[in-house]
Amino acid sequence: MSTPVIGVLALQGDVREHLIALAAADAIAREVRRPEELADVDALVIPGGESTTMSKLALLFGLMDPIRARVRAGMPVYGTCAGMIMLADKILDGRDDQETVGGIDMTVRRNAFGRQNESFESGIAFDGLGEEPVHGVFIRAPWVEEVGAGVQVLAELPAADGPDSRIVAVRQGNLLATSFHPELTGDHRVHEYFVRMVESAGR
């Protein structure tokens, strides 16, 4: 496949940082605000921000159903933080009227880490990205509370309050989601991982 064209859902959130990270990972990156723009991209990033607002704007701009349809048709999507919430089939602590795109068979708890710690940073072992931990920036971040059998867990963090660990990165088919924000660091390995997913989906 030629250089993949990856859209960043540009309704709200840290769009610019994703455009920069995608370009650094050798993709062509552009903003997506309208259904016509969605039709023109090979894949989509849903950024961090505020999932309740993003959900409202996606409905208002007529993007929710077109994104769902592309996801069902196999379009690769990467969601960070609020974007992870958008990709969850089920959410906890959402607003009553909050809709998600869905696609990953998981239950995500909104602001889960936020209750303990508004924001923090941590080195994370990420399956498939080699020995060197990924630098995880967490900002009022969700965690994944439950995953279905088809979901691959790529990264977990030890819980602050007990022996359990919290799932913070997952993949199901062409969908990738992280609780944290690699776009806010200079380490583009997660974006490169996504670009490779897009390239193999296009083959």
Ligand SMILES: NC(=O)CC[C@H](N)C(=O)O
């Ligand atoms: N940094 C983020 O994307 C925060 C997510 C936000 N707490 C939400 O519920 O959407």
